[in-house]
Amino acid sequence: MPMEKIKQSLSDFVHSTTAIVMITLFLFANNTVVPAQALTVKPTKTQEQLKKETLDKYSNTVYKPSEKLSDMELKKLLQAVGFEGKALKTAWAIAKRESNGRPLAYNGNRKTGDSSYGLFQINMLGKLGIDRKEKFNLRSNVLLFDPVINAEITYYMTKGGKDWSSWKGLNKPAQEFYMKFPTTTK
Known part of the structure; x- marks a missing residue:
């Protein structure tokens, strides 16, 4: 059994x-x-990677010759290069005053001392241009038509938005734009 x-x-x-x-x-x-x-987990992106993606987007996608950036596109670009708080609003207002958000803006009136390029109308006339090319490693002034390069150089020149003396600060036209700073995310 x-x-x-x-x-x-x-x-x-x-x-x-x-x-x-x-x-x-x-x-x-x-x-x-x-x-x-x-089991594959998508790695999270670092702040640096996200910033690079945003800047690449503005250099390669949003920026189109002869067009201007919308108010929100300009704000997002300036945030991506590092402007924040009051410096962001000031940068936005000055870019609107200088170029109305047009990356291809150019003022070549040498009689008024101008050979200014891009969003922030960075002046490259004479020795000033030679010095800036060297300082910012620019092969050509035309690179200043790239809104990312223009905004990054402006960020550096203004010490992160603290010194706008090269742009005469928030004069009356810039103050008017300052009051129109976009606060919504539309």
Whole structure:
């Protein structure tokens, strides 16, 4: 009799194990996700990577020749290069005053001492231009038509938006733009 019990126990064990294996195979056979993919986690992006993506977007996508940036696009670009708080509002107002948000704005009136390029109308006349090309590693003044390069150089020149003396600060026209700074995310 003990041998009969052992056979029955062994038979029950094999039957149970077979059922478990069959159920497991059924569940995994219908799953379209490969186990290795199921464990893949998308890495989170660093602040630096997100900033680079935003700046690349403005250099390569948003910026189109002869067009101007919308008020919100200009605000987002200036935030991406580092302007914040009051400095952001001031930068936005001065860019609006200088170029009305047009990356291809150019003032070549040498009689008034101008050879100014881009959003912030960075002046490159004479020795000033030679010095700035060297300081900011510019191969050509035309690079200042790229809104990202123009805004980054302006950020540097203004010490992060603290010194706007090269732009005569918030004069009356800039103050009028300052009051129109976009506060919504539309």
